[in-house]
Amino acid sequence: MESKFPGYRLLPYLLIFPSVAVIAVFLVVPFAQAVQQSFYRTSPFGTTTRFVGWDNYVQIFSTPEYLRSLVTTVGFAGLVIVGGLVASLGIAILVTRRIRGLGFYQVAFIWTYALSPAVAGIIWALLFDPAVGLGTYVIQLISGYRINMMVQGTVALLIAATAAAWNMLGYNICFFIAGLQNVPKEFEEAARVDGAGVWRTFWRVTFPMISPTTAFLLFVNMVYAFFQVFGLIDVMTQGGPGGATEILVYKLYRDAFIRLRGNFASAQSVVLFLMVAAAALFQLRVATRKAVYSR
C-alpha cells in the first residue's frame, strides 16, 4: 500500500513520537543500563564502581540460592502453566457449538480476568490461613494433617501455584472456547466419516488447529507465572517459608531493593529477559505458522 497522505513528510514522525519517546526513556535506556550494570560492581557504600566482566553472571550460576530459585520457578511455572492449561482446555472442549447458554458461560468464566494476582493471593491467603482458613480445616478433616503454609515449604508452593492457576483459569477457558469455535466443523466431521474416534479426532484434527491459541496462551501464562505473580507471592508467602516460594522475579526484587545488590540483580534481569525473548520468539513462530492451517 502506498502512503495515503504523500504530501505530509513530518506528520508521521509527530504521530509516532509519543510511543517512541516513552519507549526510549522508560524501556530502551533502562534496559541498556541494566545490561551495562550487569558487567560492573559497585562497592557497598557506592563509592567505587569497577568493571568485572562476566563475574556477576558467573556468580548467579554458582550461587546455590539462585539455582534453587531457578528450580522453584520451573516447578511453580510448570504447575501453573501445565495444570492451568490442561484444566481449562478440558473445560472449554465441553462448550461445543450446540450447547446452550454459551453466552452465560462466557461471562461466568471471564469475570475472573478482573482479579489481580495480589487480590487472588489475599483471598487464598484467607482460605489457607494456618489458624482460621477454611481450606486448612477441610484438608485436616479429609487427611488428618494440619497444613501450615507459613512453615511448610512444599505446602506453600502448592497453594501458591493453585491460587495462581485459579487466577488465570477463566481467561484461559475463554481463549480456548474462542479458538475451538473457529475450527471449521467440516474438518472434524470429515475425520469422523473416515472412522476416527473422538479421541483421535481431537488430537489429530482439533488440537493442531488450535495450536496458535495454545502457543499464545503458553506465552501469556509463562509471562504470568514468571512475572505477574509477583503480587500473589508478595501477599501470600513473601518468598518463604525459607525461600521455598522465592521465584526468580521475587528474588530479583529482593536482591535489588531489599538486599541492595544492584549489579547482581541487573545480571538477573538480563537472564530473565533472555527467557522471555526466547518464549516470545517461539510463540511468534507458531503463530505465523497459522497461515498453513487456515483455509
Add this chain to the structure above:
Amino acid sequence: MRRKRVSRNGFAHLILIVGVIVLVFPVYMAVVGSTHDAATIGRGRLPLTPGSHMAENYVQAWAYGTGERVSGTPVRTMMANSLVMAISIALGKIAVSILAAYAVVFFRFPLRMFFFWLIFITLMLPLEVRIIPSYKVVSDLGLLNSLAGLTLPLMVSATGTLLFRQVFLTVPKELLDAAKIDGAGPMRCLWSIILPLGRPSIAALFVILFVYGWNQYLWPLLITTERSMDTIVIGIVKMLGTSESLMDWNLVMATTVMAMAVPIAVVILFQKWLVKGLVETEK
C-alpha cells in the same frame, strides 16, 4: 438418539457448572468474610453463610481503613487513586497506540519498520526485567510519588498498537479517498473516519487496559511511598503487613471486595467487547 445427546449435554453442563463454582467459591468466601466481625473469623472457622456485620465493616473500611489490629488508608482515598491511575493509563495508552498505528498504516516514511519493530519488542521487555533502571529513571526525573511517574512508564502498549494496526488495515480505502477529495487532511480523516470505525476496538482495549492499570502492583509499590498515594491493591497488602499473626480479616476482606468490585463490574458490563477484543489482540 435424541436422548443420548441430551444426556451428554447434561454432563457437559455439570462439568461447566463445577468449573464456575470453582471460580466463584473463593470469592464468595471473601464476601462472607467481609460480613462477620473479627472475633467470629478469629475463632477458627469461617461460617459458610454471610453474617450481620456487613454494613459496619464496609463503612469502617470505606471511611477509616483502620481497625483494632490493622491500620490502613481509607478505601475512598485509595479508590480515587486507583481510578485516576487506571483511567490515565487506559486513555494514555489508547491515544499513544492509535497515533502510532495511524502513522504506521497510512504513511510511508523512512525508518517506519524500524519504529514498528521498536514498539513490537516492548512485548519482550516486561517491567520486571528493567525494574531497577526504570525506578532510577523515574527517580532522577523527580517523578516519585507523582501520577506521571506512576503512569507514564506503563503507557506504551505493543498490544494496543498491533490491535489498531489490524483494525486500520481493514478500513476500506475508498472511504479515505472520498474524504480526501472532500478536502479532509490526515488529522481530520483520523478523527472523523478512522476513530468512529475503530470504536468497538477502543472500547475493548479500554476495558483491558483499565483492568491492567487497576491491578498494577510492583510499580506503585516502588513509586509511591506516601500513604495518601496508595492504590487500593497496594493498600490491602499494607493492611496485611501491619498485623503480627491475628488480623482483622473482616476489614481486609471488605477492602478486598471493594477492590475487586470495580474491575469486575467493568469486565461484566463490557463483556461482549472484551472477549472480542482479547481474541483480536491475539492475532
